[in-house]
Structure formats: structure tokens, C-alpha cells
Amino acid sequence: MINxxxxxxxADDDEDFLRTYHTILEKAGFQVLDATNGEETLGxxxxxxxxxxxxxxxxPKKDGLAVMKEMRTMGxxxxxxxxxxxxxxxxxxxxxIRAVADWNPTYYLVKGNTSSSELxxxxxxxx
Numbered sequence: 001m002i003n004x005x006x007x008x009x010x011a012d013d014d015e016d017f018l019r020t021y022h023t024i025l026e027k028a029g030f031q032v033l034d035a036t037n038g039e040e041t042l043g044x045x046x047x048x049x050x051x052x053x054x055x056x057x058x059x060p061k062k063d064g065l066a067v068m069k070e071m072r073t074m075g076x077x078x079x080x081x082x083x084x085x086x087x088x089x090x091x092x093x094x095x096x097i098r099a100v101a102d103w104n105p106t107y108y109l110v111k112g113n114t115s116s117s118e119l120x121x122x123x124x125x126x127x
Contacts, residue, residue, distance in 0.1 A: 005028065005029040005030045005123070005124060005127060006030060006031070006050075006051035006052065006123075006127035007030070007031045007032075007033065007048065007049075007050040007051050007052075008025055008030045008031070008032050008033070008050055008051065008052050008053075008054060008123060008127075009033045009034075009035060009041065009044055009045055009048065009050040009052070009053045009054070010022060010025065010032055010033065010034055010035070010054045011034075011035040011036070011037075011038070011040075011041040011053065011054065011055045011056060011059055011064065011067070012036070012056040012059065012087075013036050013037060013056065013058070013059045013060055014056070015036070017111075018034055018036065021054075021116065021119075022034055024116045024120070025119075025120070025123070028120045030123065033048055033050060035059075036059065036060075037059050037060045037061040037062070038059050038060070038061045038062025038063060038064065038066055038067045039061040039062055040061075041053070041055065041059070041062070041067050042062065042067055042070060042071070045067075045071065045079070045082075046079070049078055049082075050082070051082075051083070051126075051127040052082065052083040052084070052085060052106075052123055052126050052127055053067075053071075053082060053083070053084045053085070054085045054087050054119070054123070055067055055068060055084060055085070055086055055087070056086075056087060056088050056089075057086060057088040058088065058089075064086060064088070068084050068086070068105060069102075071084065072104065083106040083126035083127070084104075084105045084106055085105065085106055085107045085108075085109060085119075085122055085123065085126075086105045086107070086108045086109065087109045087110075087111060087114065087119065088108075088109075088110060088111060089110065089111040089112060106122075106126055107122050109122070
């Protein structure tokens with residue numbers, strides 16, 4: 001498939017979700033990179049420089065919030081400015097919600113309330 005819409009890094013530790021959304025985003029024309037933990041996400045992000053990151057909050061080794069914070073505090077303009085979409089199934093407590101807001105995600109979406117077509121529209125709006 002021709003990559004017409006950009007490169008997406010999809011980070012989630014739920015293998016079924018990752019496989020399903022990888023296929024959905026690929027069919028929508030995106031080049032999709034997968035990561036299952038925060039350390040892997042950072043490595044792939046810095047090596048591949050995707051157009052957008054889609055992060056789950058609850059991933060091992062470094063959660064999505066730690067990944068977002070590290071990206072936003074790096075010295076590189078790309079890392080500070082790359083669009084980050086938080087896509088999580090977790091209800092966050094007030095402290096974690098404030099942490100999300102502090103690191104300026106482009107969108108904050110809840111898995112149960114977000115259709116695949118809505119996610120595609122959000123990604124397309126930032127690439």
C-alpha cells in the first residue's frame with residue numbers, strides 16, 4: 001500500500017488492540033509502526049520520527065505519560081512538537097489528568113468512546 005497519509009507510531013501493550021488498529025490505520029493509508037512499551041516507543045520515535053504518536057497511558061517500562069513528558073522535554077524541536085494522541089481505556093485520577101494536560105497532548109481520547117473512524121480523522125487532522 002502507498003503511504004499517502006504519513007507515519008503513525010501506535011503504542012499499546014494490548015496485542016489484540018495493536019493488531020486490529022495497525023490493520024485499520026494501514027487500510028486508511030498510513031504507514032504504521034508498533035510499540036508495546038514505553039522504552040520501545042521512545043526508541044522507535046527517535047529513530048523513525050513518525051508524523052504522529054498514538055499512545056496508551058498504561059504501557060509497561062515507561063507509561064504513556066512518561067513517554068509524552070520525555071518527548072516534550074527533549075532538546076529537539078521535532079520531539080517537542082510532534083503531535084501526540086493519548087488513546088486510553090483507563091479512567092485517570094485527577095493527578096494523572098493534570099499530568100496529561102501539563103504535557104500538551106494534541107488529543108485525549110478514550111478507547112470505549114472513540115471509533116476507529118474518529119481516530120483516523122484525528123490523525124488526518126494533524127499529519
